[in-house]
Amino acid sequence: MNETALQATPFGELTVATADDIRKRVRDAGVVGAGGAGFPTHVKLQAQVEIFLVNAAECEPMLKVDQQLMPRQAARLVRGLLYGMQATGAAEGIIALKEKYHAAIGALTPLLPPQLRLHILPDVYPAGDEVITIWQATGRRVAPAALPVSVGVVVNNVQTVLNIARAVEQHYPVTRRTLTVNGAVRQPLTVTVPLGMSLREVLALAGGATVDDAGYINGGPMMGALLTSLDTPVTKTTGGLLVLPKSHPLIQRRMQDDRTVLSIARTVCEQCRLCTDLCPRHLLGHELSPHLLVRAMNYQSIATPQTVLSALTCSECNVCESVACPVGISPMRVNRLLKNELRQHGARYQGPLRDADEMARYRLIPVKRLISKLALSEWYQDAPFTELRTEPTQVQLPLRQHIGAAAVPCVQPGETVLRGQQIATIPDGALGAPVHASIDGTVASITEQTITLVRG
Ligand code: SF4
Numbered sequence: 383m384n385e386t387a388l389q390a391t392p393f394g395e396l397t398v399a400t401a402d403d404i405r406k407r408v409r410d411a412g413v414v415g416a417g418g419a420g421f422p423t424h425v426k427l428q429a430q431v432e433i434f435l436v437n438a439a440e441c442e443p444m445l446k447v448d449q450q451l452m453p454r455q456a457a458r459l460v461r462g463l464l465y466g467m468q469a470t471g472a473a474e475g476i477i478a479l480k481e482k483y484h485a486a487i488g489a490l491t492p493l494l495p496p497q498l499r500l501h502i503l504p505d506v507y508p509a510g511d512e513v514i515t516i517w518q519a520t521g522r523r524v525a526p527a528a529l530p531v532s533v534g535v536v537v538n539n540v541q542t543v544l545n546i547a548r549a550v551e552q553h554y555p556v557t558r559r560t561l562t563v564n565g566a567v568r569q570p571l572t573v574t575v576p577l578g579m580s581l582r583e584v585l586a587l588a589g590g591a592t593v594d595d596a597g598y599i600n601g602g603p604m605m606g607a608l609l610t611s612l613d614t615p616v617t618k619t620t621g622g623l624l625v626l627p628k629s630h631p632l633i634q635r636r637m638q639d640d641r642t643v644l645s646i647a648r649t650v651c652e653q654c655r656l657c658t659d660l661c662p663r664h665l666l667g668h669e670l671s672p673h674l675l676v677r678a679m680n681y682q683s684i685a686t687p688q689t690v691l692s693a694l695t696c697s698e699c700n701v702c703e704s705v706a707c708p709v710g711i712s713p714m715r716v717n718r719l720l721k722n723e724l725r726q727h728g729a730r731y732q733g734p735l736r737d738a739d740e741m742a743r744y745r746l747i748p749v750k751r752l753i754s755k756l757a758l759s760e761w762y763q764d765a766p767f768t769e770l771r772t773e774p775t776q777v778q779l780p781l782r783q784h785i786g787a788a789a790v791p792c793v794q795p796g797e798t799v800l801r802g803q804q805i806a807t808i809p810d811g812a813l814g815a816p817v818h819a820s821i822d823g824t825v826a827s828i829t830e831q832t833i834t835l836v837r838g
């Protein structure tokens with residue numbers, strides 16, 4: 383059977399391709415981890431593991447992307463998972479999703495071949511932190527600073543796996559992104575748009591903000607970053623746009639500069655250790671203890687180097703800041719500052735995996751409680767999937783939408799390009815991903831950071 387032969391299955395026609403071909407097609411299509419920092423997927427597919435896990439938890443409360451894509455593209459998701467398993471040699475495939483995603487469970491269940499299963503997660507935060515997802519779905523615990531592959535698992539999110547299927551079956555590059563626009567907007571929605579479109583235009587699709595003085599978060603309320611400009615383009619890793627009044631605590635906290643964060647930590651920490659008692663990584667048996675890191679920042683002379691290094695294992699899930707600390711300290715921001723400093727010195731953490739806390743399962747945060755704690759009840763709403771024709775007149779495509787080296791332009795200003803055409807390549811021998819045109823148009827400009835295309 384040749385590599386492009388098709389095999390009829392209950393979940394559609396499976397393209398028969400070798401593991402090398404799958405990785406090559408995924409690389410050529412510019413697929414990167416859509417749920418996190420954008421690790422190039424073809425590199426992840428080089429791992430040989432036992433389990434290929436689809437992380438479909440989507441536990442950021444305001445984001446509604448994966449839960450709506452799964453019922454719409456269930457067959458493609460199953461095929462993408464099977465391609466991922468073939469590339470990584472995995473014998474078992476798991477889709478970990480929440481019980482409340484009824485439509486997804488209903489659509490996926492009849493399609494599952496024997497080597498695949500669903501794992502139903504509780505509606506808690508952070509069920510989608512991959513270390514927590516692996517533990518819940520397989521019982522395996524990843525040691526601090528280790529990768530999932532160390533326990534025989536590789537994890538990808540829903541949009542990544544759908545992009546794997548498109549790359550393998552249609553050689554279809556990543557040129558679009560599905561994201562949720564939610565909060566203080568006229569018409570909350572989930573929509574698929576061309577990469578490089580500005581978040582200002584995406585906001586317009588949702589009817590604009592409903593508050594005069596709005597603040598914007600790029601992503602979800604827990605892990606999203608404060609947006610300083612709505613001209614920021616949609617990239618391969620943009621999860622959502624959250625709009626809130628500027629006076630909302632989630633915006634105000636993010637506007638605090640580092641000096642203020644440190645000064646609050648120095649002045650009011652009472653070492654109650656609630657941040658540590660609720661830290662998901664600590665609960666799983668990691669050494670990370672945010673109360674000790676806050677203390678280390680305040681009284682550097684009594685901190686052991688090992689304690690300080692453990693900041694490198696913080697996932698920045700934000701539980702310590704948004705849920706745990708009763709006096710408004712952000713251990714997460716303290717950790718982030720420590721991490722930046724440690725990384726500049728090339729520091730690495732090595733530490734033991736201790737026993738998990740017996741109460742770990744019960745200390746993850748129920749999403750309903752999280753919404754109330756975040757003062758989001760007023761803004762929490764559905765964001766239904768909406769088919770819209772989006773034709774931006776211009777797109778700005780960053781050359782680095784992934785972990786690794788920036789892509790190198792392979793087009794010239796003035797050149798005409800077609801949607802899907804490769805416009806920047808991976809530098810020789812580097813970790814990276816290519817970039818493709820997301821609209822038909824002309825190359826208007828090229829800088830060190832971006833390629834701008836104008837339609838027509
Ligand atoms: S952000 Fe806070 S709660 Fe989350 S892993 Fe880091 S220290 Fe733990």
Ligand code: SF4
Nearest residue numbers: 651652654655657707
């Ligand atoms: S929860 Fe707040 S006050 Fe308590 S130890 Fe942690 S940072 Fe300090």
